[in-house]
Amino acid sequence: MADMNVLKEVLITGNGDKLTELVQSALDEGVNAADILNKGLISGMDIVGEKMKNGDMFIPEVLMAARAMGLAVEILKPLLGEEGAAMGKVIIGTVKGDLHDIGKNLVAMMLESAGLEIIDLGVDVPPEVFVENINKMKPDVVAMSALLTTTMPMMKATVDAITESGLREQIKIIIGGAPVNQSFADEIGADGYSPDAGSASQLAKEYCNS
Amino acid sequence: MMTAEQKYYHFKQGFQRVADAATGTPDRVPVYAQICEIVPKEMGVSAKKLYHNPELLTTGILDVCDMYNIDVPTVDFDCYNIEAEAIGQKIRFHDDIMPDIDRKHLLIQEESDLRKIVTPDFDRAGRCPFVIEAYNIYEKLTGVKASMAFCAPFSLAANIRGIETLIMDMCLKPEFAHELMTRVTEELLIPWLEYLKGKFPHAPALVGADALASLPIVNINLMNEFIAPYVERLREACGPTVCVPNWTGERHAKNPEEMMDIRLRVNPGFIEGQDPDVEALGPEFYKTYAEKHDLPLLLGVGAVFLRASTPEEIFNRVKHYVEVGGKNGRLWFYLCNIEPGTPRENITAAVDAVHKYGTYE
Structure with missing residues (x-):
């Protein structure tokens, strides 16, 4: 079963290929796209933001994480309905x-x-x-x-x-x-x-x- | 009897202080300042005009340094733009602020654009002649050999490629990133530095500006793999007077000394610390590191602090830095990039504090 913590960890490392694989397999297992987005990806980027604020990640790592996030969101986009609507x-x-x-x-x-x-x-x-x-x-x-x-x-x-x-x-x-x-x-x-x-x-x- | 041409010869005394402080104790700590942002306003001329007119720029710098009792004037122009402009990067000129790279029109958009990085004819390219003329006038007016400024490889590559794009290139397309850095170094900077050395064979230093190569914009890995080696290559090709002292951000590093060690590779002649790093790590950190390597220290008080603080706060901070950094001599003091809108009394407070607490018996 897809583990959102693993997903978050991979996002934080900025490995886009690995992240898209994990997102795809989570979808294949029947995990809801909005859950992947909110509980995995957005939650992972919150950690990235926190780490950046605390000086644990620098701009190159943040750019890589954001790129990985973008690749993953591209997979989710067609599957996101109202639940995936922007929060603001x-x-x-x-x-x-x-x-x-x-x-x-x-x-x-x-x-x-x-x-x-x-x-x-x-x-x-x-x-x-x-x-x-x-x-x-x-x-x-x-x-x-x-x-x-x-x-x-x-x-x-x-x-x-x-x-x-x-x-x-x-x-x-x-x-x-x-x-x-x-x-x-x-x-x-x-x-x-x-x-x-x-x-x-x-x-x-x-x-x-x- | 001093001739009109020798009006600025008194600055020789400041340079003597710099020389004395390099190895021991001068009569007092010499003060440098980066004033390129305030010269247009102080002179009452547009920045656009100033950064096209070498005589106006040079006399403006010398007059502003006189006005604030800055010991050591340097030829202070928009040094991040010159080489980029020479190969065709668009620059935006303004009346009220420094010229800057036009980031809406970057020179290196795609990999094939690397062919645009070719050695230009420095006698004609961009404002290279303006720079040469500014150094000539400076030397004539002060009787001092000018140190030369250039844009270091990383900041130059970032200014023609875009900083985030370059960082992503380094992470995702390292071969291309190395090719870009190599071309910038081999085709542009080495020929330019050799050209400068040909015109000014006795230049005491060729100082690279590289503020973008700082934490947290880059990280230690990128510094080791993509940034430091190209400065080392410049030093290898053009000699030991080439240095890049203004990488900053060691306060962000888990081990600030590791960052200082990398900095030492590209600036082996002295140790530099500036706010907000010095504010965060304390002048003691820098003095200890300088003493460990038996090198003089340049400490800088920050631009935002200088603009936004009271004269009393500034006086007290400078006093602290000078008392700690100047113990047993070997200290130069620096007012980092003074911003337009900085109250005159704040600049005066900083200089007064150096004079008061940096004078040796």
Whole structure:
């Protein structure tokens, strides 16, 4: 019988081939696809997030785990009905003037692996594009990244634009990036700050569940 | 009588302090600072203009160092972009911030793009002539031989391939990753360093910038297999003045000394520690490691800390670092990449603390 703990362990090692084999054999044994997703894969990525937060996994290992997760989800996708629906929707982007994407991409990967739907707006995203997409996509959370002190003010400009558009109450806003911290998040009126991708994933899930 | 051309010759004193601290005790700890982010604003010119005009850049650096009593000015440009730009990588220039790689248009999209990595004509390619001219002006104005900056193999490969893609290449397509690293090293960096050495045969150091090769962006395995060997190859080809000192993140390692040992392979001349690593591990860790290897120490206080703290907090931290790191001399002090928006009084507090606690009897 499929052992979800083994599945989680293989996911954490980032062995995509082995993981897809295990997922396929679990399906062949009649295990429900949503159970594999939630009790095995998403639960395994929670551990990855925790390990990253604690310094037990670095970005290469996290990237490999996220890749393995992606391969496994591809097998499950056609079999997932309502039970496999995303647990929430997140719009993510690096703010205008900033072309850095590693932090943003890593957070997006962790969020997606946590079972959330991700709309990645990319880098150098102007406030009006955030607003336009909030209007259109109705996300639960908006995540913003900046790696430069010079682009930090653009986070505030984006929060202000969202507020002015009347959409602020519908969403939670989280921020991250090397130069920002909790006090800056408080100062600009964001709801939360995360120092790393693992924490961002936890925070976004909390907000999506609230 | 000092001529107008010798206006900046007083910086020789700072370099003398650096030389004295390399082997023993100077009159006081010398202060370096990375100021490329703040020079445009301090000079009141656009970054785009500054990073195309070698005279403006060089005099700007020297004037800003004068303004803040920084002992050791370096030719501080956007050193992560030059070699990439020389082979055709698009760079974005802005009025208010440093030029940066255009990550929406990376040069190496697929394996066949490796053919784009060929030795360019450095007399004409990108802003290579700008860099050469900046060094010439610097040497003329200061009377000091310039250390040269370049982008080290890993950060260069990451900037033309994309950092996550490169990491995944290393994990999943190691042969391709080695081919990319080899081409970057053999076709681009070795010829460029040789070119620089030809123009400036007495350059005291060729310093590679490689911030991306840090934990937790990479791990120890990747450092050992894909990153350190290519810097060692540069050293083998271009000589021992080549070094890469700015790998960071040892605070994330289970055994920080293991990471320091790898760092020593690519920077055998001194030990460097900067915040937030020094904040986490303490200056004592770095001083002990430096003494163990009988090497001078460069300690850096962090950019975010410098921007977001009070002058008193900064003064106290610098005092602590200087008192611990400067015991028995052999300390250089560094203000890490000063960010725009850093209050002037914070920079002054850091320099004052070095002057006060880093002066030897």
